[in-house]
Amino acid sequence: MHRMNALRRVDLNLLVILDALLLERHVTRAAERLHLSQPAVSHALARLRDLLGDPLLVRAGAGLAPTARALELAAPLAETLAQVQALLAPNAFAPASARRTFRVAMSDYGAAIILPGLIRTLRHEAPGIDLQICHASREGMLEGVLNGDIDVAAGVFPDLPGELRSTPLFEERYACLLDRQSLPADGALDLPTYLARPHVLLEMRGSGTPEIERTLTALRERRRVAVSLPHWSVAPQLIAGTDLILTVASRALDGIDRTSLAVVPPPFEIAPFTFVLAWHGRRGGDQALNWLNRRIQEGVEGGGRVPVS
Structure with missing residues (x-):
């Protein structure tokens, strides 16, 4: 009963705004991500500070820097929102009718192995899904996944940050x-x-x-x-x-x-080294991304062949 009373006092939308602020570390960019006005996000940040008894984000140059308390909250908050998303939309993704753009980071080497089969799969199963492929260093790929600029990265990442999840694609020599x-x-x-x-x-x-x-x-x-x-x-x-x-x-x-x-x-x-897919743990409830990751993995395992109906 105490937990239910505590939840009634919290506008759960505030948690979504906090997650965006921790990702962007900038009020205007967080507002753009959420399709809200800047004053609305600033007001939400003030309410969050009052609710949690902590400044959460403090001005640092042109942006905001998280406090120690905010950094402690980031990972469990992302996991919780991902679980809520999965709970509320268990069957929301339909590949054949989906309209979405994914940002995928990979090298020339990764593109040569992954893209031919993946593109054939998308045209066959999900023609409304588009890809934006970008090329960066290993560090740049991981930074993009961490800050939300990249949905999934394919590469060799021996030391993944704790917030990221991965699945192996193949071992290479x-x-x-x-x-x-x-x-x-x-x-x-x-x-x-x-x-x-x-x-x-x-x-x-x-x-x-x-x-x-x-x-x-x-x-x-x-x-x-x-x-x-x-x-x-x-x-x-x-x-x-x-x-x-x-x-x-x-x-x-x-x-x-x-x-x-x-x-x-x-x-x-x-x-030898392992070539993997890496994405942010907060995206665990994103069924469209989960579907894309599975198709990439199946394409690599099967040589990129697409079934013909």
Whole structure:
């Protein structure tokens, strides 16, 4: 009875506004997210401060910074709202008639693996769903998921923040791409040759391939990076006719023309990595996003094939 009386004193819409404020850390942006006026959100923040006995968000530069109490509330609040959403709309998502845009972050590598099958699935099952694909560093992807700018990210994320959830898509290993004429006579790549050659590095804003560098550091070795690129498309063209080596995830090389190029294992053991989908825990009740995540996972597992009716 005491709990029911306490709930009667609380306008649950205030919790939705608090969640938006904690996401945006800006009154105007929170108002835009909620389709409310700025004064309405400011008034709600004043009521929340009075209700919880804490400033919750204090001015910091052009935005707002959460207090310690607000940070404590963020995760349980997001989980609670997600559960309420699931409770009130258990069967709300109908793929065939849905109209929605998802913002998905992935690299060129992820796009090549995920998008062909996923797009075919969407056109077949949910033609009203649109995708906005963005490309960022690992850190940029996770930041986008945390602040709500990105719905789901596909990538390699060894250290996910506690607020995020993930599901594995596949395990991957590294391979080396070389010009076929630059291979040693026996067709194998040994460590001295690998270290003596210049390398091409694919990186986005400094994220690079830390797994390779960590492995070489453990071996007390270093490689020389002659060319650093933020995208994949031109990389194979740089290898042809040169002594350069490109070390990348093996699936990225599946469609390579091997007439002039060769794909060989690295001459040292690099630990495999897991490619995952990551989304915010507060989105657990978002059935449309759950559906999209399942379709991505099924597409990767099934090679992107779409059933024909």
